[in-house]
Each structure stands twice: as C-alpha cells, then as structure tokens.
Amino acid sequence: MAAAADGHGGGGGLDPLHQFEIYPILSINIGGYDVSFTNSSLWMVIAAVVAYLIISRGVGAGSLVPTRMQVVAETLYSTVANMVRDNVGDAGKKYFPFVFTLFMFVLFGNLLGMIPYSFTFTSHLAVTFAMAATIFVTITIIGIMRHGLHFFSLFFPAGAPLATAPILIPIEIISYLSRPVSLSVRLFANMMVGHTLLKVLGSFALMMGAAGILPLGLLVGITALEFLVAALQAYVFTILTCIYLHDAIHLH
C-alpha cells in the first residue's frame, strides 16, 4: 500500500510513470550546467559497485572447486569471452575489457531495476543513447585507425555495380548512422515498457479488490518474464556491440 501512496499522480489514479522520475540527491551546479547527483547516478554507482564486488569476490577465491560466487563470476566472464570470440574473432580480444564492462553495467542496471523501490537507469533514453553514442564513436575511431581511408569502403558493398553508388552510398550511410539509434532505443523501450506494464498491472490488482487476484497472478508471470528480458537485453546490447566491432575490424 505504501507503493500506492507513493505512486499517486495528479489525476487521482495511480501513475505508472512515477517510477521513471529523476530527482537530485545532491545538487551540483558547475558553470551554469546542472550536474546534480541524482537517483539515476546513485543506481549507476550501485550497479558498478555490485558488478565489481561480484567479480572481485568470485575471482578472489580462485579455488578448483568453485564457490557459488565464483561460478557466477566465471559464467559471466566466459559468456562474454565466447561472445567476443564468436562474433569478432581473435582480433577482438583486445577489446574484451570494454565489451565486458559494458555487459556488466547494462546487466546490473537492468537486474537491480527489478528490486522494488529501485530505479532502472537503463529505462531512460538519455542514458542508453549516451552509451550507444559512445560505442558508435569509439568503434568508428577504431575502424578508421585500423584501416585509414579504406574504412569508408564499408559504405559501398563489394561487388555492386558502380552505377548504383549514388543510391547505395547514402542508404549505407543512413543505415550506419541508425545503429546508435536502434541500439539505444531497443534497450530503453524494452526496459521502459516492461516496468510500466508491471506498475499498470499492479494498480489493477489494487483497484479490483478481491478480483485483483487475477492481475496479481499475471503479475507473477510478467515479473519472471521481466527478469528474462533484463538479462536478454543486456546480452543483445553486448552482442550488437560485438557485431559492430566486427564490421569495423574486418570491413564486412
């Protein structure tokens, strides 16, 4: 019931979007820019710390018969290591730390958001787009550094007749520019939709009284699905980064 009291919006009903509200915890203002430490920043710090603790505690033991924590850490590590090897190849080993950090940050951002009263920072387009834009710029720079001007052959599929260049090149450039958009919108939309759905169904359960048992049952299923989506979207976000990295390193 406390959640209901918290979630009361202007219209008297429950406000499912209340959970996405950002408020400053520590107001900081530098040179006219508002760089306050918000609840979003807080959960980013928590995600980073939790990821660090799990990996450091898991690896710290390093025993032959693994502890539970070690199994978790090793599974996460080998998942991303396999992903990089399968999708980028041996040349991708250099970028493994980058990809692994990204995976852990997104994964724990998604999973920690499933804790009641927490904040899911991956449900904000500003956050996901900032990450996707960073990835996009980094990967483009990696590609240009490795191939020089030859990198731009990425925008013209090999073997296509030269006469199609005026159409194909703009299309390929737009397609390339749409990568950070699709990367960020996918993660943001999945997290936002899932969490809104949870709150809407939750408010149904409250409003319907005794019949609320029906949406409550549905809610249990949706919650399980949300955990799956949280892990899956972190995986998809990382695997797409790997694919883009592959394109930049091998040019097709």
Next chain:
Amino acid sequence: MVDDQLDKRLKDLGKRVKTAQAKRAERTGASGGGRGKPAEGMAVGVRITVEMIAGLAVGVCIGLYADKQLGTAPWLLILGFLLGAGASFANVLRTARELDARQARERQAAIDRARDE
C-alpha cells in the same frame, strides 16, 4: 556369462540413445527458430522492428534538418524519407541474414554434439 550379456545390453542401449539424440537434433534443428522460448522470439521481433524504425527516423531527421538549413522544404525531407526507407530495408535484411547464420551455426553445433556423444 551374465556379465557379458549385461555389457552387451548396455552397449546396445547406448547406441540407441545416440541415434535417438541425433535424430532429435536433426528434427528440432530443421523446424527450430519459431518454436524457441517466447522471450527470445519477442527479442527478435523487437530487434527487427526497432531496426526498421531507426533507419527511417534517421533519414527523416537528416532530411528535415537539411531542409531547415537550406530552405528547400519539402524536397530533402522526401529524399531523406526514401533513402531512410531503403536503409531500413537494408538493416532488416542484414539482421535477418545474421540471425539466419547464427541459427544455422547453432543447429550444426547441436547435430555435431549429438553425433560426438
């Protein structure tokens, strides 16, 4: 004598399990994909949808912005829309091809695993 018989039966059973596993891998591999877990199917659907919208959105945004800067409305918007649509299709085709390749790889791995065992 009894031991020999038991051994033979055990080996026979092992062979039968192996062929059944290989057959199952082939069967599920052949019809796989669509019958995967629902969350994975949804992820593929969302992925392709977003891919389609993103190309169009980028094309339209570039067109609108260029029109505003050059005062050529609405021609660059129309051009951007068309090129964006093309980019969307290119994106979707590329995604579909990549998903196909991964599925084929997984199917092959499943068959190999069943054969090896």
